Structure formats: C-alpha cells, structure tokens
Amino acid sequence: MKPGQRVLFALRKMIVSGEIPDGTRIAEIGTAERFGVSRMPVRTALRTLEQEGLVARLGRRGYAARGPTPTSIEDAIEVRGVLEGLAVRIIASRPIAPAFARKLKACLAQGDALFAGDDFVADDIDRFYSYNLAFHDLLLDASGNSAITVALSRNNHLPLASAGALAVDWDDLASARHHLHAAHQDHHAVAAAILAGQPDEAESRMRRHARAALIPGMMPLVGPL
Amino acid sequence: MKPGQRVLFALRKMIVSGEIPDGTRIAEIGTAERFGVSRMPVRTALRTLEQEGLVARLGRRGYAARGPTPTSIEDAIEVRGVLEGLAVRIIASRPIAPAFARKLKACLAQGDALFAGDDFVADDIDRFYSYNLAFHDLLLDASGNSAITVALSRNNHLPLASAGALAVDWDDLASARHHLHAAHQDHHAVAAAILAGQPDEAESRMRRHARAALIPGMMPLVGPL
DNA sequence: AATGTTCTTATTGGATCCAATAATATCGTT
DNA sequence: AACGATATTATTGGATCCAATAAGAACATT
Known part of the structure; x- marks a missing residue:
C-alpha cells in the first residue's frame, strides 16, 4: 500500500478507535516523523480527514482530532x-x-x-x-x-x-x-x-x-x- | 488570496458555470501552467473537488470535470x-x-x-x-x-x-x-x-x-x- | 510592575526535484 | 501483415527545500 493511503487509513482508525483522543492536536511534522514518511502524504491525509469531519482546523496551528462521541x-x-x-x-x-x-x-x-x-x-x-x-x-x-x-x-x-x-x-x-x-x-x-x-x-x-x-x-x- | 484558494475557487467556478464542460479531463501539469502556479495547489484543489463530487478520478490519467446537470x-x-x-x-x-x-x-x-x-x-x-x-x-x-x-x-x-x-x-x-x-x-x-x-x-x-x-x-x- | 513592542521560533503553504507507473508507440518476429 | 514485446514518454505521488506567517517569549519603556 502506498504511504498516502497507509497514513490516511491509520489516522482514521486511530481517531475513530480513540487511540488518538478527541481534541488531540495533530501537526504535520510530528505525524510525518511518527509514520516515517514525508509531510506531503500527511498533509493530503489531513485534508481528506477534514472533509470527513474527523479532524478540525486549528487556525494556523494544525488540526485537532475530532473523535466520535x-x-x-x-x-x-x-x-x-x-x-x-x-x-x-x-x-x-x-x-x-x-x-x-x-x-x-x-x-x-x-x-x-x-x-x-x-x-x-x-x-x-x-x-x-x-x-x-x-x-x-x-x-x-x-x-x-x-x-x-x-x-x-x-x-x-x-x-x-x-x-x-x-x-x-x-x-x-x-x-x-x-x-x-x-x-x-x-x-x-x-x-x-x-x-x-x-x-x-x-x-x-x-x-x-x-x-x-x-x-x-x-x-x-x-x-x- | 493564496494560490491554493485561488485555484480551488477558480476551478470550482469554472466547473459549476460550465466553462469547463462536463467530462473534460483536468491534468495537474496543464492546469498548473494555466494558472501560473506549482502543481501542489492544483493537486490539493483537485482532492478537495473530488470530495465535493465536482471532479472524478480517471484512473491514473488525472481527473474529469463533473459539471452539475x-x-x-x-x-x-x-x-x-x-x-x-x-x-x-x-x-x-x-x-x-x-x-x-x-x-x-x-x-x-x-x-x-x-x-x-x-x-x-x-x-x-x-x-x-x-x-x-x-x-x-x-x-x-x-x-x-x-x-x-x-x-x-x-x-x-x-x-x-x-x-x-x-x-x-x-x-x-x-x-x-x-x-x-x-x-x-x-x-x-x-x-x-x-x-x-x-x-x-x-x-x-x-x-x-x-x-x-x-x-x-x-x-x-x-x-x- | 505592567504593558507594548520586537525578535525568535514553530508550523504551515508552495515550489522544485525525483521516483514509480502505466499507457502508448514503435520495432521486431512470426 | 499482424501480433507481441520492449522502450519511451506522459503523468501522478512523494520528498526535500524555501518562504510566509503567526504565536509566544523576552526585553524595553512608561
């Protein structure tokens, strides 16, 4: 599986499963290092997750996980x-x-x-x-x-x-x-x-x-x- | 306005207004040159438009405009x-x-x-x-x-x-x-x-x-x- | 001491470069 | 001549580098 898909699926699963608690800040750089990929797939994944409502923008300070309640x-x-x-x-x-x-x-x-x-x-x-x-x-x-x-x-x-x-x-x-x-x-x-x-x-x-x-x-x- | 927003809004308007006819193929490179920007904002814009249903993926040959009928x-x-x-x-x-x-x-x-x-x-x-x-x-x-x-x-x-x-x-x-x-x-x-x-x-x-x-x-x- | 200003730093957005991949065209073989 | 294989090219995905910007901290001034 390609890095982009992998990061997207992983983040999605972590958010809906609660592994990433609701409200947790998700920054591009830290997440990229965590997954061992570049910032680019993380960026695209976050954009997709934003469209899905699973993360919310935090102004200029990245995104916040919006776990299901x-x-x-x-x-x-x-x-x-x-x-x-x-x-x-x-x-x-x-x-x-x-x-x-x-x-x-x-x-x-x-x-x-x-x-x-x-x-x-x-x-x-x-x-x-x-x-x-x-x-x-x-x-x-x-x-x-x-x-x-x-x-x-x-x-x-x-x-x-x-x-x-x-x-x-x-x-x-x-x-x-x-x-x-x-x-x-x-x-x-x-x-x-x-x-x-x-x-x-x-x-x-x-x-x-x-x-x-x-x-x-x-x-x-x-x-x- | 930033290039990303500009490209996104422009493409959206062109698709819904019919300026880009339904079914037209939209490639990253050509669109980027047309707007005088890098391929990156075009890429993110196309991803967003895909989420919105205004473009559809064409395998590995880019996207196709899906104008409103x-x-x-x-x-x-x-x-x-x-x-x-x-x-x-x-x-x-x-x-x-x-x-x-x-x-x-x-x-x-x-x-x-x-x-x-x-x-x-x-x-x-x-x-x-x-x-x-x-x-x-x-x-x-x-x-x-x-x-x-x-x-x-x-x-x-x-x-x-x-x-x-x-x-x-x-x-x-x-x-x-x-x-x-x-x-x-x-x-x-x-x-x-x-x-x-x-x-x-x-x-x-x-x-x-x-x-x-x-x-x-x-x-x-x-x-x- | 409090507040405003400035400087530093953290972080995102964009651009360019590189790699992978698939489609197409051309050339060789049957 | 037709079919297949190979090579080339067009195109997307990813990585790294650079710029802009805003948040935060530190320092100066009142």
Missing part, C-alpha cells in the same frame, strides 16, 4: 436515517421496475435463508453483514439520487453510523440472532411498503430501522474502514 | 430539503430555549422589514440573501446535530443547491419580490410550527420550502463560492 454517532445515525428514508421514498413514489423488484426479492431471500433454521453461528453474522450491505446499497442505487450517496459517504467513516455497521453481541449468539432478525424484518417491512407504492410508510419504516442501531451496550461490528 | 441539482436540493427538515424536526421536538426563540423572531423581523414597503430594489435582493442565509444557519445551528452540517457542506458547492442560493429574476424586480416574499412566508410557517412544537409540520414545511427553489427558467443567485 456518543452524541456525534447518534447524530450521524439520524442523518443516515433520513437520507436512506429519502431514498426509499423516491423509489416508492415511482413505478417499480420489474428488474428492481426481482433484485429486491432476491436480496431479501438471502436474509430469509439466514434465519430459516434455528441454529445461528458466528459466520452467520458475517453473512448478515454482506446481505445487509447489499440491501442498503441496492436501495441507494435504485433511488437514482447520487446526492444521497455523496452526502452519506462521510457518515460511513464513523463506527455504527454506516449502514454496514451493526450493533451485535458477539458473545451471545441467541441475542445477536434476535437482534439481526428484527433488522431483517425491518427490511421486509420497508420492501413491502416500496412494492406497495407507499412512500410515507417506506420512509418512516426506514427511519425507524436506522434508529434500531442505537441499542446501548452493544459492541459495534464495523466494516472495512 | 439539472438532475444532479434537483437531487441535491431534495437532499438539502430532508436534512434541513430533520434539523427543524429536532428543534420542534424539544423544549424551545427562550434565547433561541428570541433569535428566531429577530431573524424573521429582518425579513419582515424587507417586505414592509412596496418598493423593492436590487440591493434588497442582497439583503434578502444575507437574511436567508442567517435563517437557515440559525436553524442548522440550533438543531445541535453537526452531522447535518457536515452532510450539507458538499451540496452547498452546487449552484441552486445551497440554502444561500436563490432563484430570482434580476431583470424583473416585481417578480423577484413576489418570489422572495413567498420564501419569507415559508420561513414564517416553519418558525410557527417550531415554536408550536409541531415536528411533523415543521419538517414538511421545510421540505416544501427547499423544493420551492426548483422554479425553472430563473437565473441562480449564487453566493460566494
């Missing part, structure tokens, strides 16, 4: 809810393309398969992760509104804020299954409202689905940063 | 509508702080003053621009949800997509007055719903207000890029 995560989840809500509203407001309906049902079938039996293993969480991501991406894509995707691209760097992040308890598979099953049922409800051509219903269902990620005390399953 | 502008306006709708929903869902109520009324009073008389001059459009921006900023700020601001910061670089952009006919002041007055009345309706503690009403009013920018045939009044 419980409040900022809740805020981002709420934003995701309304944006994905808009996506499904748009879809439900228009005639449903047969190809889309087919893909949607096929996607849901993947989820159905996961909960067909009573057994639930750790790998199923990974499988649900893939299915969940596919479901949300499908809707975002079908809306045809690229501004939604652009607006969402920042939230996805915060843990728990992206659609691909799920709050599950890895140590209690029964609880995890229950939790993810509820999310899957949300998906069905949203899909039903879409296929029935009910924009309001689809939107409010999607909003509530987003807020379901706000279960306290759960360890986040964060996708690839 | 009517569709992308409509999409961005719709996104702005739901995000600002969320902001006012949040405000209306909570107890109203007296200080906020005061500021809100003071802000609206600025607008009232603009339409008190029957005369309307070109300068009044500028004044409305300031008032309009203050109104939207006040609500965004009062919501306390910084994720909304972050998500919106990209849209605001597209003409007509930002809250500070207004579609007015500079040659027909009477028409402009009518148009802006309608927007001002929208503000009153939103404010009333907020102060009355009606989240649903406030949100839907705000959404409709955003869509009011979608009047075809009007010249955009774009704020400082």
Whole structure:
C-alpha cells in the first residue's frame, strides 16, 4: 500500500478507535516523523480527514482530532436515517421496475435463508453483514439520487453510523440472532411498503430501522474502514 | 488570496458555470501552467473537488470535470430539503430555549422589514440573501446535530443547491419580490410550527420550502463560492 | 510592575526535484 | 501483415527545500 493511503487509513482508525483522543492536536511534522514518511502524504491525509469531519482546523496551528462521541454517532445515525428514508421514498413514489423488484426479492431471500433454521453461528453474522450491505446499497442505487450517496459517504467513516455497521453481541449468539432478525424484518417491512407504492410508510419504516442501531451496550461490528 | 484558494475557487467556478464542460479531463501539469502556479495547489484543489463530487478520478490519467446537470441539482436540493427538515424536526421536538426563540423572531423581523414597503430594489435582493442565509444557519445551528452540517457542506458547492442560493429574476424586480416574499412566508410557517412544537409540520414545511427553489427558467443567485 | 513592542521560533503553504507507473508507440518476429 | 514485446514518454505521488506567517517569549519603556 502506498504511504498516502497507509497514513490516511491509520489516522482514521486511530481517531475513530480513540487511540488518538478527541481534541488531540495533530501537526504535520510530528505525524510525518511518527509514520516515517514525508509531510506531503500527511498533509493530503489531513485534508481528506477534514472533509470527513474527523479532524478540525486549528487556525494556523494544525488540526485537532475530532473523535466520535456518543452524541456525534447518534447524530450521524439520524442523518443516515433520513437520507436512506429519502431514498426509499423516491423509489416508492415511482413505478417499480420489474428488474428492481426481482433484485429486491432476491436480496431479501438471502436474509430469509439466514434465519430459516434455528441454529445461528458466528459466520452467520458475517453473512448478515454482506446481505445487509447489499440491501442498503441496492436501495441507494435504485433511488437514482447520487446526492444521497455523496452526502452519506462521510457518515460511513464513523463506527455504527454506516449502514454496514451493526450493533451485535458477539458473545451471545441467541441475542445477536434476535437482534439481526428484527433488522431483517425491518427490511421486509420497508420492501413491502416500496412494492406497495407507499412512500410515507417506506420512509418512516426506514427511519425507524436506522434508529434500531442505537441499542446501548452493544459492541459495534464495523466494516472495512 | 493564496494560490491554493485561488485555484480551488477558480476551478470550482469554472466547473459549476460550465466553462469547463462536463467530462473534460483536468491534468495537474496543464492546469498548473494555466494558472501560473506549482502543481501542489492544483493537486490539493483537485482532492478537495473530488470530495465535493465536482471532479472524478480517471484512473491514473488525472481527473474529469463533473459539471452539475439539472438532475444532479434537483437531487441535491431534495437532499438539502430532508436534512434541513430533520434539523427543524429536532428543534420542534424539544423544549424551545427562550434565547433561541428570541433569535428566531429577530431573524424573521429582518425579513419582515424587507417586505414592509412596496418598493423593492436590487440591493434588497442582497439583503434578502444575507437574511436567508442567517435563517437557515440559525436553524442548522440550533438543531445541535453537526452531522447535518457536515452532510450539507458538499451540496452547498452546487449552484441552486445551497440554502444561500436563490432563484430570482434580476431583470424583473416585481417578480423577484413576489418570489422572495413567498420564501419569507415559508420561513414564517416553519418558525410557527417550531415554536408550536409541531415536528411533523415543521419538517414538511421545510421540505416544501427547499423544493420551492426548483422554479425553472430563473437565473441562480449564487453566493460566494 | 505592567504593558507594548520586537525578535525568535514553530508550523504551515508552495515550489522544485525525483521516483514509480502505466499507457502508448514503435520495432521486431512470426 | 499482424501480433507481441520492449522502450519511451506522459503523468501522478512523494520528498526535500524555501518562504510566509503567526504565536509566544523576552526585553524595553512608561
């Protein structure tokens, strides 16, 4: 991996994981020496992180880490809810393309398969992760509104804020299954409202689905940063 | 102004104005020579524009301009509508702080003053621009949800997509007055719903207000890029 | 002693140089 | 003549160097 990408990913991970505490000052020179690279990749990385809202400018004295707080995560989840809500509203407001309906049902079938039996293993969480991501991406894509995707691209760097992040308890598979099953049922409800051509219903269902990620005390399953 | 800012603003303006047609390839070297600067400010500017969605990477052959299309502008306006709708929903869902109520009324009073008389001059459009921006900023700020601001910061670089952009006919002041007055009345309706503690009403009013920018045939009044 | 001014220093922004890489064109071979 | 391999070139990414600027400290003056 190239130095620029490496520094960017490393800084991102350190900030969202709290390894770099919120408010910590991040200077170009010190960071460059720390990573053993030139100041240039650090500079570009900081610019990108600034766009993502993970660092804030400190006048002329460099940047400050803006680590995610419980409040900022809740805020981002709420934003995701309304944006994905808009996506499904748009879809439900228009005639449903047969190809889309087919893909949607096929996607849901993947989820159905996961909960067909009573057994639930750790790998199923990974499988649900893939299915969940596919479901949300499908809707975002079908809306045809690229501004939604652009607006969402920042939230996805915060843990728990992206659609691909799920709050599950890895140590209690029964609880995890229950939790993810509820999310899957949300998906069905949203899909039903879409296929029935009910924009309001689809939107409010999607909003509530987003807020379901706000279960306290759960360890986040964060996708690839 | 520093070279970096200058190049960034110039490129942004050229792309959104169509001076650089959609799809045009933008290389670092050529652009740097064109502006008489080093490649470095061009590079940072292109990275920023990429984040804003105004240019897209072309593999290793530089970037391509992604000029705004009517569709992308409509999409961005719709996104702005739901995000600002969320902001006012949040405000209306909570107890109203007296200080906020005061500021809100003071802000609206600025607008009232603009339409008190029957005369309307070109300068009044500028004044409305300031008032309009203050109104939207006040609500965004009062919501306390910084994720909304972050998500919106990209849209605001597209003409007509930002809250500070207004579609007015500079040659027909009477028409402009009518148009802006309608927007001002929208503000009153939103404010009333907020102060009355009606989240649903406030949100839907705000959404409709955003869509009011979608009047075809009007010249955009774009704020400082 | 307090405050204003100046000097030093830390830090960011820009420019130039060097390296890596991929696309393209040309030449050789079949 | 066509296809493939190689070499050249165009272009981006990174490193180092230089300039501008602002913050902070120290000193002088009132």
